[in-house]
Amino acid sequence: MKKITNNDNLIKLYYIGFALLGVAAAAVGIWYLQKLLVPKYQRGVVEGSMIAEYYQSEEPHEVLFLGDCEVYENISTVALYRDYGISSYIRGSAQQLTWQSYYLLEDTLRYETPDVVVFNVLALKYGEPQSESYNRMTLDGMAWSLTKWNAIEASMTEDEHVIDYVFPILRYHSRWSELTATDREYVFDRDRVTVNGYYMRTDVMPEAGFPDPTPLTDYTLPETSMEYLSRIVELCRENNIELVLIKAPTLYPHWYEQWDEQVRAFADRNNVPYINYIYLRDDIGLDMSTDTYDAGLHLNLSGAEKFADYIGDYLVSHYNLTDFRSVPEVASMWENDIVFYDQLRDAQNAELAEYGQLQSWGANAIEN
Amino acid sequence: MLFTSLPFVLFVAVLVVVYYAFVPHNERWGLLLIASLAFYFFADPKYLIFISVTALTAYIFAILTEDYNSKRKAYLKEHKAEWDADYKKRYKTVTTRVTRLLLFFALLICLGIIAVTKYTNFVIETINSMRSEPLSFVNVIVPMGISFYTFQTVSYSIDVARGTVKAQRNFWKFLLFVSFFPQLVQGPISRYGDLSQTLYEPKNFDFRGVSYGFLRILWGYFKKLVVADRLVIALKTLTGSPDEYKGAFVFVVMMLYAAQLYCDFTGGIDITIGIAQMLGITVKENFDLPYFSKNIKEYWNRWHITMGTWFTDYIFYPLSVSPTMLKLSKWSRQHLGNEVGKRVTVYISCFAVWLATGIWHGAAWHFVVWGLMNFVVIMASQELEPLYAKFHGKFSFKGRHWYSAFEILRTFLLMSSLKLFDCYRNVGLTFKMFGSMFTTFNIGKVFGGSLLELGLTRGDYMVAFLAIIAVFLVSLYKYLRGVNLREFLFDKYPLFVLSCVVLFLCIVVFGAYGTGFDASQFIYNQF
Numbered sequence: 001m002k003k004i005t006n007n008d009n010l011i012k013l014y015y016i017g018f019a020l021l022g023v024a025a026a027a028v029g030i031w032y033l034q035k036l037l038v039p040k041y042q043r044g045v046v047e048g049s050m051i052a053e054y055y056q057s058e059e060p061h062e063v064l065f066l067g068d069c070e071v072y073e074n075i076s077t078v079a080l081y082r083d084y085g086i087s088s089y090i091r092g093s094a095q096q097l098t099w100q101s102y103y104l105l106e107d108t109l110r111y112e113t114p115d116v117v118v119f120n121v122l123a124l125k126y127g128e129p130q131s132e133s134y135n136r137m138t139l140d141g142m143a144w145s146l147t148k149w150n151a152i153e154a155s156m157t158e159d160e161h162v163i164d165y166v167f168p169i170l171r172y173h174s175r176w177s178e179l180t181a182t183d184r185e186y187v188f189d190r191d192r193v194t195v196n197g198y199y200m201r202t203d204v205m206p207e208a209g210f211p212d213p214t215p216l217t218d219y220t221l222p223e224t225s226m227e228y229l230s231r232i233v234e235l236c237r238e239n240n241i242e243l244v245l246i247k248a249p250t251l252y253p254h255w256y257e258q259w260d261e262q263v264r265a266f267a268d269r270n271n272v273p274y275i276n277y278i279y280l281r282d283d284i285g286l287d288m289s290t291d292t293y294d295a296g297l298h299l300n301l302s303g304a305e306k307f308a309d310y311i312g313d314y315l316v317s318h319y320n321l322t323d324f325r326s327v328p329e330v331a332s333m334w335e336n337d338i339v340f341y342d343q344l345r346d347a348q349n350a351e352l353a354e355y356g357q358l359q360s361w362g363a364n365a366i367e368n
Numbered sequence: 369m370l371f372t373s374l375p376f377v378l379f380v381a382v383l384v385v386v387y388y389a390f391v392p393h394n395e396r397w398g399l400l401l402i403a404s405l406a407f408y409f410f411a412d413p414k415y416l417i418f419i420s421v422t423a424l425t426a427y428i429f430a431i432l433t434e435d436y437n438s439k440r441k442a443y444l445k446e447h448k449a450e451w452d453a454d455y456k457k458r459y460k461t462v463t464t465r466v467t468r469l470l471l472f473f474a475l476l477i478c479l480g481i482i483a484v485t486k487y488t489n490f491v492i493e494t495i496n497s498m499r500s501e502p503l504s505f506v507n508v509i510v511p512m513g514i515s516f517y518t519f520q521t522v523s524y525s526i527d528v529a530r531g532t533v534k535a536q537r538n539f540w541k542f543l544l545f546v547s548f549f550p551q552l553v554q555g556p557i558s559r560y561g562d563l564s565q566t567l568y569e570p571k572n573f574d575f576r577g578v579s580y581g582f583l584r585i586l587w588g589y590f591k592k593l594v595v596a597d598r599l600v601i602a603l604k605t606l607t608g609s610p611d612e613y614k615g616a617f618v619f620v621v622m623m624l625y626a627a628q629l630y631c632d633f634t635g636g637i638d639i640t641i642g643i644a645q646m647l648g649i650t651v652k653e654n655f656d657l658p659y660f661s662k663n664i665k666e667y668w669n670r671w672h673i674t675m676g677t678w679f680t681d682y683i684f685y686p687l688s689v690s691p692t693m694l695k696l697s698k699w700s701r702q703h704l705g706n707e708v709g710k711r712v713t714v715y716i717s718c719f720a721v722w723l724a725t726g727i728w729h730g731a732a733w734h735f736v737v738w739g740l741m742n743f744v745v746i747m748a749s750q751e752l753e754p755l756y757a758k759f760h761g762k763f764s765f766k767g768r769h770w771y772s773a774f775e776i777l778r779t780f781l782l783m784s785s786l787k788l789f790d791c792y793r794n795v796g797l798t799f800k801m802f803g804s805m806f807t808t809f810n811i812g813k814v815f816g817g818s819l820l821e822l823g824l825t826r827g828d829y830m831v832a833f834l835a836i837i838a839v840f841l842v843s844l845y846k847y848l849r850g851v852n853l854r855e856f857l858f859d860k861y862p863l864f865v866l867s868c869v870v871l872f873l874c875i876v877v878f879g880a881y882g883t884g885f886d887a888s889q890f891i892y893n894q895f
Binding site: 012015019021022030033132170176 | 374575579825827828861862865866868869872873876877878879880881882883
């Protein structure tokens with residue numbers, strides 16, 4: 001048998017050392033390329049940045065909003081703080097499905113337990129996964145945990161694979177040919193796009209009426225979404241959280257009377273308040289000729305502040321919430337948010353004054 | 369489990385780790401068998417029935433044949449002194465018939481399975497084309513890799529009958545030979561005598577072998593995912609609308625398909641051989657720089673080598689030396705003259721080989737015609753050989769670099785044009801499209817932006833082009849130096865590691881897989 005010499009060991013070490021170096025280089029390469037190739041959601045379509053921003057937020061949140069664009073575009077978190085001292089966060093993203101809201105609540109509970117959860121009911125109409133791009137905007141931003149895994153499993157469309165969520169480069173690798181300046185700029189860091197989950201728009205496009213609602217063959221809200229709503233109720237109860245169901249005051253997509261009745265019945269059965277703000281638009285003081293930026297689909301800053309003022313009043317009068325304006329530690333954190341909020345508003349107003357429309361936000365900002 | 373799927377990559381990774389880390393070196397073949405059967409099972413559990421029946425048939429008949437042969441030899445030896453020459457001859461003739469009968473039954477079952485599963489509907493389709501009342505097609509599954517494993521069992525049965533290999537007495541070991549998963553899907557077509565040398569022997573971890581295998585797998589995936597699966601997008605558009613894409617577009621099809629088929633097939637073989645190499649098993653090479661061939665004969669000695677040698681050894685030679693052919697040869701020499709007469713049997717055998725090659729490639733007439741076109745071209749070039757010799761005698765081009773390049777280009781174009789049958793999958797259409805290259809002059813349209821309407825972007829073309837250049841340069845290195853680049857790289861190990869990393873990253877980023885790409889099977893999976 002050949003005797004193993006020190007020289008042999010050195011050679012072995014040389015090979016193994018370089019092989020390990022290669023593995024490390026490949027891992028670093030993949031890590032960097034993944035960072036480069038995934039969509040950044042920093043200009044135009046920014047909704048994909050919203051979910052991840054939560055983890056940067058430092059202040060405690062007593063109120064948590066869950067839902068889709070009907071919450072993240074319609075409720076100003078800063079107005080809630082300024083007017084009532086409510087420290088809130090909106091965990092919402094584009095077409096956020098009910099089960100995604102459930103898992104985002106579960107995810108939030110890993111970090112804090114809010115006193116009140118406000119869930120917007122529009123997404124109850126969806127009983128099945130809808131679209132990969134919306135899924136990705138909601139799920140990619142979630143921090144890794146079993147909750148995220150379950151959210152992915154519940155959300156995937158037929159053509160999606162869980163491995164693509166674990167290694168997003170497998171999904172986005174072909175973006176090498178469409179990388180934009182934004183992709184290169186935001187490889188490692190992202191700018192804030194929301195103020196505690198609120199996506200601001202200051203431009204105005206008056207409501208101009210909507211097409212008549214299409215009659216449906218079946219008005220029953222899907223079993224899956226209702227089941228997840230029950231799970232939200234259950235989770236809130238287990239954690240002593242007050243749950244409020246709301247329907248935002250915007251009229252489109254159409255919210256059918258039959259759906260409203262089912263949610264109301266559910267709320268009654270579960271002893272949970274349900275407020276349909278569509279019926280309260282006048283009380284809120286919404287003027288849809290000035291309070292919407294996209295012809296009535298979503299509220300602009302003016303509308304979002306009015307709605308926040310109205311819902312804030314309900315929250316402080318029904319729940320024992322802290323007025324964080326008198327809690328210096330939290331107030332100082334909110335002051336930073338307010339500065340950002342004001343800067344954002346001023347920047348958008350400046351663009352409106354200069355160009356008559358927003359250039360750095362919304363459709364005009366989408367890079368091709 | 370597609371070779372290009374992540375589950376397959378994980379399957380191989382786990383297998384290699386378990387193989388070396390947890391299984392005693394003399395029992396590793398057992399793990400390979402389990403892995404192979406699992407691979408087949410995950411493809412479709414029903415496939416296991418077909419492969420098991422084929423394997424069991426070849427296994428049993430081989431043992432029967434070998435035992436019978438030993439007994440008859442022993443009996444002959446025992447009675448050698450007692451029998452006269454005539455009796456011995458008669459004994460041999462009779463017993464050889466029994467051996468042949470056993471072989472016949474083995475082949476009947478093995479080839480019968482493939483005939484029924486793969487060719488029944490082809491026969492029905494052909495009959496229907498001649499009848500007014502069509503017969504209905506039968507619903508049969510075509511087991512994955514049936515052409516490959518059937519050929520392996522057929523060659524094994526014949527080799528045992530010939531006495532050139534010993535029959536395997538352990539059924540599980542034999543089943544491993546038939547089902548060895550890396551080569552099950554697209555070959556190469558291994559011979560028992562070759563593969564058994566390394567398949568069952570105890571294996572120790574060999575760092576160089578594992579490294580070579582790993583790089584080769586990466587190289588295979590690079591060719592398959594970066595080139596082949598990218599080009600297939602444009603090819604589908606081009607061949608899907610032949611009326612729209614004729615003339616110069618047919619030349620584009622020729623070029624793209626030549627690159628796609630090469631990268632698809634050799635990529636798959638690289639993955640196969642690479643996996644085998646990582647497991648310490650040597651599998652025969654199936655390609656030897658086919659696009660550097662200077663003539664068609666050479667091309668077929670370098671392309672799908674194991675198939676070519678299989679047809680040569682098990683069809684061409686047996687047919688050429690069969691009593692009927694010998695008689696025919698004698699007759700034709702007498703009646704047609706020596707020059708013509710000696711060619712008759714060669715041509716018939718060649719014809720049979722190429723007909724079989726065409727049919728083997730697929731149950732469709734375009735494959736049959738493709739096979740026969742190869743026969744025609746090879747025979748024509750053989751016939752023209754004296755003319756070439758005369759020409760080269762007059763002009764001393766032969767051996768010059770530019771002339772070698774011309775020969776390579778000529779062969780490449782000729783073989784690429786024959787591949788059009790596979791692109792258009794219709795004999796009439798193929799001839800029509802080929803003809804349009806000389807009648808429709810639309811080269812301006814090709815470069816006037818039409819290429820960007822085929823489903824590939826400018827970036828895609830650039831990536832494919834650079835990858836093809838890389839493939840060409842690696843091949844050129846082997847052509848000029850006679851050794852594989854990986855051997856040079858391994859001697860400069862940091863470069864070897866760097867190559868692996870770069871290849872890996874290129875595959876992940878530039879590979880045509882996932883959403884937006886229709887991950888395609890290897891072309892040779894269907895055979």
